[in-house]
Amino acid sequence: MTHMELWIDILIVLLILTNLKLMGSSRLSACIRTVALQGILLGALPLIAGHGQIPFRVVILSGVTILLKGVVFPWLLLRALRTSNTRREMEPFIGYSTSMLISVGLIGLAMWMGGRLPLPVPLKSPLVVPLALFTIMTGLLAIVSRRKAISQVLGYLVMENGIYAFGLTLAQKEPMLIELGTLLDVFMAVFVMGIAIFHINREFDHIDTDLLASLRD
Amino acid sequence: MILTLILLPITAGVAMLGIRSAVVRRCLLMVVAAVHAVLTACAWAHSPAPVLDGWLLLDAPGLLFLGITSALFLVVALYALGYLNREDWGKRQDFEEGFLFSNSRESVFLCCLLLFLGMMTLVTVSQHFGLIWVAVEATTLTSAPLIYFHRHRRSLEATWKYIMICSVGIALALLGNFFLAVASTLSENSHVPMLVSRLIQSAPQLHVLWLKAAFLFLLVGYGTKLGLAPMHTWLPDAHSESPSVISALLSGALLNCAFLAILRVQQVCVAAGQGDFGRNLMLGFGLFSMLIAAAFILQQTDFKRMLAYSSVEHVGIMSLGIGVGAGYGAMLHAVNHSLTKGMLFLVAGNILAAYHNKSTRDIKGVLTVLPFSGLLWVAGFLAITGAPPFGIFLSELTILKVALDQGRFAVAFGYLLLLSVIFIAMASIVFPMAQGAPSGLPTETSSDTAIAAVGRESALAIIPPMVLCAAILVLGVYIPPVLQHVLKQAAVTVGTF
Numbered sequence: 214m215t216h217m218e219l220w221i222d223i224l225i226v227l228l229i230l231t232n233l234k235l236m237g238s239s240r241l242s243a244c245i246r247t248v249a250l251q252g253i254l255l256g257a258l259p260l261i262a263g264h265g266q267i268p269f270r271v272v273i274l275s276g277v278t279i280l281l282k283g284v285v286f287p288w289l290l291l292r293a294l295r296t297s298n299t300r301r302e303m304e305p306f307i308g309y310s311t312s313m314l315i316s317v318g319l320i321g322l323a324m325w326m327g328g329r330l331p332l333p334v335p336l337k338s339p340l341v342v343p344l345a346l347f348t349i350m351t352g353l354l355a356i357v358s359r360r361k362a363i364s365q366v367l368g369y370l371v372m373e374n375g376i377y378a379f380g381l382t383l384a385q386k387e388p389m390l391i392e393l394g395t396l397l398d399v400f401m402a403v404f405v406m407g408i409a410i411f412h413i414n415r416e417f418d419h420i421d422t423d424l425l426a427s428l429r430d
Numbered sequence: 431m432i433l434t435l436i437l438l439p440i441t442a443g444v445a446m447l448g449i450r451s452a453v454v455r456r457c458l459l460m461v462v463a464a465v466h467a468v469l470t471a472c473a474w475a476h477s478p479a480p481v482l483d484g485w486l487l488l489d490a491p492g493l494l495f496l497g498i499t500s501a502l503f504l505v506v507a508l509y510a511l512g513y514l515n516r517e518d519w520g521k522r523q524d525f526e527e528g529f530l531f532s533n534s535r536e537s538v539f540l541c542c543l544l545l546f547l548g549m550m551t552l553v554t555v556s557q558h559f560g561l562i563w564v565a566v567e568a569t570t571l572t573s574a575p576l577i578y579f580h581r582h583r584r585s586l587e588a589t590w591k592y593i594m595i596c597s598v599g600i601a602l603a604l605l606g607n608f609f610l611a612v613a614s615t616l617s618e619n620s621h622v623p624m625l626v627s628r629l630i631q632s633a634p635q636l637h638v639l640w641l642k643a644a645f646l647f648l649l650v651g652y653g654t655k656l657g658l659a660p661m662h663t664w665l666p667d668a669h670s671e672s673p674s675v676i677s678a679l680l681s682g683a684l685l686n687c688a689f690l691a692i693l694r695v696q697q698v699c700v701a702a703g704q705g706d707f708g709r710n711l712m713l714g715f716g717l718f719s720m721l722i723a724a725a726f727i728l729q730q731t732d733f734k735r736m737l738a739y740s741s742v743e744h745v746g747i748m749s750l751g752i753g754v755g756a757g758y759g760a761m762l763h764a765v766n767h768s769l770t771k772g773m774l775f776l777v778a779g780n781i782l783a784a785y786h787n788k789s790t791r792d793i794k795g796v797l798t799v800l801p802f803s804g805l806l807w808v809a810g811f812l813a814i815t816g817a818p819p820f821g822i823f824l825s826e827l828t829i830l831k832v833a834l835d836q837g838r839f840a841v842a843f844g845y846l847l848l849l850s851v852i853f854i855a856m857a858s859i860v861f862p863m864a865q866g867a868p869s870g871l872p873t874e875t876s877s878d879t880a881i882a883a884v885g886r887e888s889a890l891a892i893i894p895p896m897v898l899c900a901a902i903l904v905l906g907v908y909i910p911p912v913l914q915h916v917l918k919q920a921a922v923t924v925g926t927f
Contacts, residue, residue, distance in 0.1 A: 405571050
C-alpha cells in the first residue's frame with residue numbers, strides 16, 4: 214500500500230464515521246456541522262487521489278465543492294435553524310440506537326454490494342463504492358426516519374454526497390460545465406428548501422414535517 | 431436560434447424582477463410567449479443548426495415536446511393576463527379554512543414562470559444526459575415558488591412535498607446518469623461521451639448490466655417527476671394547491687419534459703438491443719399508474735385532485751403505449767393529453783373563481799351559473815376520458831390496436847377495464863357538478879342577480895380554453911401532415927412505430 218492509498222483509505226473511513234455520527238446525534242446543529250465536515254472531506258478526496266500534477270479543473274471543482282458543502286450550505290441551514298428556534302430532533306420515527314444498528318447493517322450491505330459490482334476500470338481504493346452506497350442509504354434513511362424539515366434537507370445532502378462519491382470512481386469525467394451545473398442545482402435546491410423551512414416555521418410555528426398532513430385522500 | 435429560445439425567457443424572467451409597472455410586466459410576458467411560439471414554429475418549418483458541438487439540437491422528439499410546451503405556454507399566458515387581473519393582491523380569506531393569506535409578489539411569480547419556460551425549453555433541446563439532468567432539476571426549483579403563489583399552509587405543504595420528493599427522485603436519476611457513465615466506459619482511457627447520438631452509435635459496446643441499472647434508476651428518478659405511481663405522491667397535492675394557470679403548465683408541459691428524459695434513455699437501450707427490458711418496465715409502471723389513478727378518482731371529492739389523478743392515469747397510458755410498442759400512439763397521446771388537461775385546468779380555475787369551493791359534492795349547476803365554462807367542462811370531461819371525436823379517443827385507440835396486434839390481450843383487457851372504470855368514476859363526478867340548480871356558491875351570492883354577476887365570464891377566461899378545445903377537436907379528426915411526420919419520426923427513435 215502506497216502512501217497515497219493510505220491517505221485515501223483514512224479519508225474514506227472518516228467519511229463513513231461522519232455518516233454514523235449523523236445517525237446517532239440528536240442536536241441539529243451538530244448534525245449540520247457533521248454534514249459540513251463530510252462535504253469538506255469529500256471535496257478533498259479528488260485532490261488527494263490525484264497523483265503528482267493535479268489538473269486545473271479538479272482544483273476548481275474541489276474548491277467549489279468545499280466552499281458550497283463546507284461553508285455555504287451549513288451557513289444557510291444554521292440560519293434556518295436559528296430562526297426556527299429548534300434545537301433537537303425530538304422523537305424520530307426510528308430511535309438513535311436503532312438507527313446506529315441499522316447503519317451498521319447498511320455498511321455490511323454496502324460492502325457486499327460494492328464487492329459484487331463489476332466496474333470496467335480498476336479503482337484507487339476498493340472502499341470507494343461501498344462508501345458511496347452506504348452514504349446514499351444513510352441519506353435515504355435520514356429522510357424517512359426524521360421529523361424535522363432540516364433533518365430531511367440534511368438527508369438529501371448526504372444522499373447527494375454519496376452520489377458525488379460514486380461519481381469519483383468514474384474514469385470518465387463529466388465536462389466541467391455539467392459538474393458545475395449539478396452543484397448549482399444542489400445549491401439552488403438547498404436555498405429553496407431553506408426558504409421553505411423559513412415559511413413553514415412562520416406559518417405553523419414548528420418544522421415537523423409529519424404534521425404537514427392536511428392534504429390527503 | 432436554439433440559444434435564443436432558451437435565453438429569451440431567462441433574460442426576460444430576470445428583467446421581470448426590475449420592472450415596476452404591472453402593465454409592462456404583463457405585456458412582456460405576452461411578448462416573450464408569442465416570440466417563443468413563433469421561433470418554435472420556425473424550428474418546425476426549418477430544423478435549426480445544432481449548437482455547442484451537438485449538445486443542443488432539435489431532433490423529432492425534442493421538436494414535438496418543444497412544440498407542445500411552447501403552444502400551451504402561449505395559451506396559458508393569455509389566460510394568466512385575465513387571472514392576474516382578477517387576483518386580489520391584498521390580504522384575503524381562504525375559501526376552505528377561513529384564515530387570511532396574501533399572494534407572493536407578481537414580479538417574482540412572472541420571473542419564475544419565464545425561468546420555468548426557459549428550463550423546460552432546455553430539457554427539450556438537450557442531447558447530453560448530464561445537461562438533461564441539470565435542466566430537469568432546474569424545472570423543479572423554478573416551479574416550486576409558482577406552487578407557493580397563494581401563501582397559505584396548504585400550498586406550503588404541497589410545495590414542501592414537491593421539492594423534497596422530486597429532488598430525492600431526481601437525485602436517483604443523477605445516480606442513474608453515473609451508472610450510464612460506467613456503462614459507457616470501454617477501458618481506462620476510452621469512453622463514449624454522454625451524448626444521446628454518440629451513445630446510440632457505440633451502443634453495442636456498452637456494458638449491458640450497467641446500462642440496465644442506469645435505465646432503472648433514470649426511470650424511477652424521472653418517473654417521480656413524471657408522476658408514475660408509486661412515485662406520484664407529490665402530484666395531486668401540487669396540482670390541486672397551485673393556481674390553475676400553474677396546474678395547467680405542470681400537467682401539460684412539465685410532465686412531458688420528464689417523459690422526454692425517459693425516452694432519451696430508452697433510445698440508448700433500444701440501440702443496445704435492450705429495448706424489451708425498458709419496454710416491459712414502462713408497461714408495468716404504466717398499468718400500475720392507471721390502476722392507482724382509477725382507485726383515487728373513484729369517490730374523489732376535490733375536482734382539482736380529480737384532474738391531477740387523471741394526469742397520473744394519462745402518463746400511465748403514455749408509458750404503457752411505449753411499453754407495448756405503440757410509440758406513435760404514445761407521442762400523439764402526449765400531445766392530446768397536454769392540450770386537453772391544460773384546457774380542463776383553466777376551466778377548473780374559472781369554476782373555482784366563481785364558486786370559491788373545490789368540493790365536488792357541494793358544487794351544482796355549473797352549466798347554469800357559468801354557461802361557457804360549464805360547456806367546456808363537460809366537453810373537456812368527454813375529451814379526457816377518450817370519447818370520440820376528440821383527439822384522445824384516437825390516440826387511445828391507436829395504443830389499443832397495437833397492443834392487440836402484438837397479441838398482448840391481457841394488457842389490452844386491463845387497459846380497457848381501467849379506462850372504463852375511470853370514465854364512470856369521472857362521469858359520476860362531473861355530471862352532477864354541471865347539472866342541476868346552482869348550489870355550493872359563496873353564501874353572499876345566493877340571489878339570482880348575484881349569480882348572474884358571478885356568471886359574467888370575461889373573454890380572457892374563456893377564449894384560451896376554447897382555443898385548446900378547438901385544437902383537440904381538430905386533432906381528433908385531422909392530424910396535419912407536418913405533425914404526422916414528426917410523430918412518426920419520434921416513434922422511430924424509440925424503436926417503435
